[in-house]
Amino acid sequence: MPEHVMIIHRWTDHYADYAAYIDHGVHRVSYLTTERAARHLPTELAAGIRLVDSTENAKAVRDAIASLVERIGPPTRIVALQETDLDLAAELRGEFALPGPRDEELAPLRDKLLMAQRLAEAGIAVPATAGAPDPDAVAAFADRHGWPVLLKPRRGTASAGITRLDSPEALRDHRFPGDGDLLVQSWLPDQVLHVDGIFTGEGLGAWRASRYLSTCLEFTAGAALGSVEIDDPELLRRVEEITTATAGAMFTGPSVFHLELFASDTGALTVLEIGARPGGAEVPFIWREVHGIDLMAAAFAHQTGAEDPSARRVDDPARVAGWLLVPPSAPMPCRVRSLTTRDEPDRYAEVLPEVGALLTGGGYEHAGVRFRFRGGSSAEVADAVQRTARDTELRCVPVDPGAPAQLVVVGCGNPPYRRYALDAVAARVDTALVQHTDIDWQRAYVGDRFRVADPSDPSAVTGAVAALLASHAGPGAVLTWDETLLESTAEAARRLGLPHMSPEAVRRCRDKLTTRRLLGAAGVPSAGFRHVRTAQEALAAAESLGWPVVVKPRALAGSIGVTLAAGPDQLSHAVEQALTATFPGIGARDGALVEEYLSGPEISVDCAVFDGAVRVVNVAHKRLGFAPYFEETGHLVAPWRAEPWADEVQAVVTDAHTALGIRTGLTHTELRLTPTGPRVVEVNGRLGGDFIPLLGTLATGVDPVAAAADIALGRTPDLRPTRDRCAEVRFIYPECDGVVQTLDLTAAAAEPGIVEAVALAAPGSRLLLPPRGIVPRLAALLAVGETPEECAAALDRARHGVRHALIPLP
Known part of the structure; x- marks a missing residue:
């Protein structure tokens, strides 16, 4: 196996x-x-x-x-x-x-007190070190070794939690953590070096020594941190001696290592600490990019027992590399206001945060601005690093987590379908808007908080959202309920460090082929499928899967291009539909899908996903029409927790989210309740459409739009139902292709049980029935009742109250 x-x-x-x-x-x-x-x-x-x-x-x-x-x-x-x-x-x-490596082998490499003791026993110079369970122990240590002292976690990383204490008064004012898992160490005012490389189990393999141009402790206090590789032969000789001795004392087998040393003015070297892992910051990158050795690959080989692909020395020892981290001007969390830097010939790579990005920290990787350098000598690279440090400024403004938040909505959609959603968001949080046109009816909700930008362009969305949040003191967030804008919004959120479903998860949902493959690999009940590009491939797929089959595009929306084919004659037309169908704002993908037909009622499940937990918000029963196409003609939200399929649906939906890597956001999953159990049709990384979130609010009291806003803001949504009734929407279609002349919903809206009658087509609208048109609806009727039968009766009555005139098209 x-x-x-x-x-x-x-x-x-x-x-x-x-x-x-x-x-x-x-x-x-x-x-x-x-x-x-x-x-x-x-x-x-x-x-x-x-x-x-x-x-x-x-x-x-x-x-x-x-x-x-x-x-x-x-x-x-x-x-x-x-x-x-x-x-x-x-x-x-x-x-x-x-x-x-097990606990007992790793302990002296992770516990800095045990490390210092082992090195001292091996005769290797280390700073004076002792346990620091309480202030008295620190005071006693300082009496013996003098001030200042360093107080640090025994298992800390990246200089986190290190405090320099200069006097008894500083010790008295310092607050000790409750666990007391600290050590105290003499502070040495020496130059700090780091050595990175590979220990073969018998001696040093490839290795490089570098000099910090400042200290890690200074970096935690807001100074830039730079490092340059050393090309001094005499210093390297002495570094090699102490590195060999240190690795031999600490390792029992092959290992990648990161060693830090103190170098005094007299040339003495003292070991600060050694880790059994590749160096942090930009070390793995410059080794791979400048020296041609992947330290991560070596560490992976050591931990899996494979052959180390890096067991050789650096190809060109004359090539010198360096790196620089520039922290923000304000404590994190903060928002980037501006970033200035200058070009530098010896700087070959950089990682720059977006203007407007939220910086929250989390190790050197997320410390601010990152630069990588290479050159012919240590002096040359050091000059480039120092010039860059001097010329780079990451101006940031603090973010007050307690201040009012602002939520930026990207592309709010047409008012008949989404006015209720914008209303729900604006009632909950200060709301801003990004869309491709100037605002109109939305001004009542956002005031002057808007930007005109192409919402399908990730860079444009990023810039617009950043501009809206730039002067905002509190938390910021971004949200879209538009299927066509999910990828650009997710990418903007990633660049700006805002909570959102990841761009990768969005793409897995958007591409139905990827969805099917991942669900199948995870064992989530779905549909058998084949990826096809021609009618001949589709016929072979249908013969293999069994008739009838469903043919669909890979990445459209609204059931556009989805057709049921019962035989070869229908299949040819269905394939043409799938390959040529279009949806505004969504590009076509290679080929189409032929899937087994799933029999049984179809439902949609809206879920709130927060910190990975998947919670069902509401369940809607889908009404379909215009066979063999899958036009959605209505939806019913009704009590579902007592249904025999309830537990299995929750489990299948949760497993589907896990398989697709969805941990954040409001989602809309469609399933068929087949004779063999619920099976997933598709998962959408957005709020449900067709008024389904509004139906959920009317039926249960839980507002999915408010939940989506809370999740975007990093808040736990309130998903407690306050009622348990039914709500249904029925869409009114024209009797034939035509141009709308008049539409009057007055009588329909007045029927008991009808809570809203919404016009969806204005006079002059050209409506083409499926498959020629996209959702060619005249109106939407929304009803509320205690039972599905009450909703149906109200909708039947209201349907007869819809008055319209249509000019038929040939």
Whole structure:
């Protein structure tokens, strides 16, 4: 059997290329990660993927692991390349009895007090170090070794939580954490070096020494942090000696390492700490890009027992690299107001936050602005780093989490269908708007908070949202309920650091082929399918799947181009429809889908997804017409929790969200209640259309639009029902293709049980019935009742009250 390699991953940038490290076709590879970090993972090649809010959330991680084990089987290897995840991986290896570093092996490399003790026992110079369970222990240490001292976590990373105490008064004013898991260390006023490379188990493999141009501690206080590789032969000789001794004392086998040293004015070297992982910040990138060695690949090989592909020295030791991190001008959380920098010949890569982006921190990766350099000497690169540090300014304004929030809606849609949604949002939070035209009826909801931009262009949306939030002191958010704008809105949210369903999850939902593949791989009940490009391929697919079949485009909306074909003659027409159908704002994708026909009633399930938890908000029964097409002619929201299929629907919908990597947002899932159980038709990463959210509010008291706004703002939505009745919408269609002359809904609106009668076609509208037209509706009638029969009776009466005149078309 192929091995099951479980990977714990948290980086959002492309630090590791797992698809290059292991063949996902030969081995079963699963991922435990976060929604943001899944961006660069080969998820479509994975045997399974589970998302958590943080890989440090112990309960969520263990629940996700249990789910992966149930689906794929126990892991045979566990990989974690980021320092903070090493402890979890070691603990799991012990629980599953797997090879690789265990707790006892990792402890002296993660616990800095144990590390200092082991190095001292090996005769390697380290600063004076002791445990610091309370202030008295720190005072006693300072009496012996002098002030200042450093107080730090025994298992900290990236200089987080380190405090320099200069006097007894500073110690008296310092607040100790409750767990007391600290150490105290002598402060050395020396230059700090770091050494990165590979220990083969017998000696040093490839390695590089670098000099910090400031200190990590200064960086946490707001100074820029830079590093340049060293080309001084004598210093490198001494660094090699202490590095070899340190690695030999700490490692029992091959390992990638990151070592930090103090270098005094007299040339003495003292070990600060060593980690069994690749260096942070830009170290993995410059090794891969400048020196041609992938430290992540080496670490992956060590943890999986594979051959280390990097067991060689640097090709060109004369090439010198460096990096620079520039933090924001204001404490995080903050919003980027402006970014200024100058071109620098020796700077070959940069990672710049978008103007308007929300910065919340989280290690060196999200520290602000990141630069990478290369040149012919240490002096040359150091000059470039220092010039860039001097010329770069990341101006930010603090964000007050307690201040009023502002929500930017992207493309609010036509007033008949979405006025209620904008009304619901504006009643809840200060609302702004981005759309392609100047505002009209929306001004009552947004005032002057709007920008005109192409809402289908991610860069334009990003700039418009950033401009609207630039002067806002409180939290910001972005939301769209327009299917055609989901991808651009999701990308803008990613660039600006705002909560939203990830662009990758949106694309998985938008492409029905990807949806089917992922649902099938995860074992979620769906439809059998084939991807076809020609009528001949479609015929072969239909013969294989069995008649009748459903033919559909890969990425349109509103059931456009979806046709039921009962035989070869109908199939040819259906394929042509699927391949040529269009929907405004959505581009066509390669080919079409031929799917098995799922018999049984069709329902839609609106869900609120927050921190990965999937909660059903309401269930609507879909009314279909104009066979063999799948025109949605109405929807009924009714009590559903006592239905025999309720629990299974909740489970299937939850599994579908997990398979597609959806952890945030309001979603709309369509299912068929087949004789063999509920099966997924599709998952949409947005609010339901066709007034379904309004029906949900009328029926249950839970407003899906308000829930979507709360989720976008990072708030927990209130999903407690206050009533349990029925609400239904019925759409009125013309009797033939035609041009609307008049439409009068006065009598229909006056019928008992009718809560709204909405005109959907103005005089002069040209309506073409399916499949020629897109939702050619005259009106929408909305009814409320205690039972479905009450709603149906009210709608039947109201239907007869709709007065209209139509000029038939040939």
